[in-house]
Amino acid sequence: MASLKDLRNRIASVKSTQKITKAMKMVAASKLKRAQEAAESARPYAERMDKVMGALGQSVANLPGASPLLVGNGQNRTYLVVVATSERGLCGGFNTNIVRAAKRRIDALLAEGKDVKILCVGRKGRAQLQRFYGTRILDTVDMGGTRYVGFSDAARIAERVRVMFDEGVFDVAVLFYARFQSALTQIATEQQLIPVPLPDADQADGLLDAGGDAIYEYEPNEEAILDDLLPRNVSVQVYRALLENAASEQGARMTAMDAATRNAGDLIDRLTIQYNRTRQAVITKELIEIISGAEAL
Amino acid sequence: MAEQIHFELVSPERLLMDVEAAHVIVPGSEGEFGVLPGHAPFMSTLRPGMISVFEDESQPPKKLFLKGGFVEVNAKGIVVLAEDSIDLDTVDAAQLDQDIKNATEDLELAKDALALQRAEAKLAWMGPLRDIIRQA
Numbered sequence: 502m503a504s505l506k507d508l509r510n511r512i513a514s515v516k517s518t519q520k521i522t523k524a525m526k527m528v529a530a531s532k533l534k535r536a537q538e539a540a541e542s543a544r545p546y547a548e549r550m551d552k553v554m555g556a557l558g559q560s561v562a563n564l565p566g567a568s569p570l571l572v573g574n575g576q577n578r579t580y581l582v583v584v585a586t587s588e589r590g591l592c593g594g595f596n597t598n599i600v601r602a603a604k605r606r607i608d609a610l611l612a613e614g615k616d617v618k619i620l621c622v623g624r625k626g627r628a629q630l631q632r633f634y635g636t637r638i639l640d641t642v643d644m645g646g647t648r649y650v651g652f653s654d655a656a657r658i659a660e661r662v663r664v665m666f667d668e669g670v671f672d673v674a675v676l677f678y679a680r681f682q683s684a685l686t687q688i689a690t691e692q693q694l695i696p697v698p699l700p701d702a703d704q705a706d707g708l709l710d711a712g713g714d715a716i717y718e719y720e721p722n723e724e725a726i727l728d729d730l731l732p733r734n735v736s737v738q739v740y741r742a743l744l745e746n747a748a749s750e751q752g753a754r755m756t757a758m759d760a761a762t763r764n765a766g767d768l769i770d771r772l773t774i775q776y777n778r779t780r781q782a783v784i785t786k787e788l789i790e791i792i793s794g795a796e797a798l
Numbered sequence: 799m800a801e802q803i804h805f806e807l808v809s810p811e812r813l814l815m816d817v818e819a820a821h822v823i824v825p826g827s828e829g830e831f832g833v834l835p836g837h838a839p840f841m842s843t844l845r846p847g848m849i850s851v852f853e854d855e856s857q858p859p860k861k862l863f864l865k866g867g868f869v870e871v872n873a874k875g876i877v878v879l880a881e882d883s884i885d886l887d888t889v890d891a892a893q894l895d896q897d898i899k900n901a902t903e904d905l906e907l908a909k910d911a912l913a914l915q916r917a918e919a920k921l922a923w924m925g926p927l928r929d930i931i932r933q934a
Contacts, residue, residue: 542812549808549879553841553870652810652881660919664912717872720828720842729843730868733881740810 505783508776512769519765525591526758533684533751539649540681540744550730550737557727558699567724570663570731573696574672579616581639581671582607583662583694585678585742586626587750588645593757595679595687595750596625602689603677604633618671622658622743639670650747655740659694662739663732666695678742679749685756687749692742697734801835804875805851807862807883814883815860821852822876823859824869833876840871846923848886848930849878861886863930865923884927891931898924 503511561567584603586596603626610617619634621627621641630638642661647654662674674694679687719726805822807815822833825847833840844867850859867880901924904917 539811543810545806545813546808546810546879549870549877553868553879655810656881660915661912664915668911717839717841717870720826720840726841726843726868733868733879736881737810 505779512772515765515768519762522758522761526755526762529751529755533755536748536751540748543744547737547741550734554734557723561723561727568728568731570695571697576672579671580610581618581674583620583676584626585746586623588624592750592754595753598689599677599679600626600629650743652740655743656736659736659739676742678746681745681748684752687753694735694738697731803835806877808879817853819851819853820855823850833871837871842869844869846926863927894928
């Protein structure tokens with residue numbers, strides 16, 4: 502049986518852990534709010550981009566000489582898997598879920614005889630993937646220095662992916678991230694980056710819903726506009742994924758830290774009961790000793 | 799009150815401007831063009847340049863430098879999708895000259911396609927911005 506002093510120390514240490522997890526939960530909650538706001542304010546641009554892409558893509562996709570970013574380079578031998586995870590741990594199953602989804606896909610691709618290359622965004626995903634696919638990891642984008650994801654961060658990653666595509670490093674790029682649903686649920690999601698997937702035809706309307714039948718003039722022309730938009734679209738997709746990821750990470754951390762705080766509370770309760778019982782037992786024992794000592798006289 | 803056109807300037811990070819304007823001058827890739835209420839439906843890419851928004855014809859316009867982007871005009875209004883915009887007042891001419899010099903050096907020293915593309919992208923908007931500042 503643990504001594505009183507041991508128990509006291511144990512309780513003190515669990516209490517300080519609880520203080521930390523509680524503080525982390527608060528921090529995550531406020532960061533989550535900020536991340537959600539960022540995701541919210543990024544929406545107008547992405548929505549408009551989608552609409553224009555939809556409208557233009559439909560008419561251009563079938564033309565010969567359409568951009569490889571849109572129709573692919575005619576092959577699908579080599580896949581680039583971009584895995585976006587967090588820089589820090591202590592966020593529950595967040596990173597594991599993304600990595601697991603990516604891993605499932607990678608294994609399926611490998612089983613089909615495809616070649617797979619991996620680009621990690623964030624330190625945590627790399628640590629987990631390295632064990633299985635050490636040599637397939639091309640590089641890791643370190644997001645450690647960025648406190649809040651900006652569009653320029655996403656653009657840098659997208660630029661890199663595009664340059665690799667132009668150099669023929671891969672044929673198809675997919676991106677893994679966690680879609681934010683609520684603080685409790687984040688869904689590991691796969692998104693195709695290159696070739697750029699076109700939004701559904703039924704959304705293919707003008708930016709401001711000008712009533713469908715408005716005939717546009719294009720300057721310089723539809724293909725040139727699309728060629729200009731496609732690289733931007735890749736950046737926007739990456740940006741959106743990073744924002745979702747940031748919100749998901751904070752949500753997951755908040756939930757994990759909340760659970761940890763509650764566990765610590767339970768543990769403290771149990772230890773306190775044990776401490777009190779032990780204390781009473783010690784007192785009783787001392788009394789018995791004194792009484793039996795007195796009786797012996 | 800004169801007729802107005804709905805104008806939105808959207809960056810990937812947020813909605814920058816959402817106003818009713820009397821007149822907007824946009825730096826289209828094939829030349830600047832003005833948009834008045836009732837303009838025909840129109841899509842164009844942008845080159846780096848100044849966008850001027852006249853909320854009222856009698857007032858001086860609100861001016862912003864755009865690094866490039868995309869514009870759509872239709873019956874409901876005008877929407878500019880711009881990656882980045884710069885307020886001219888915040889630009890330091892000496893710093894800009896230095897940046898241009900650095901980017902030019904980067905362009906010469908670029909070892910791989912990535913570095914090359916980055917330097918080119920920088921120069922593509924820094925040059926026009928310098929010209930505009932010199933004119934002002």
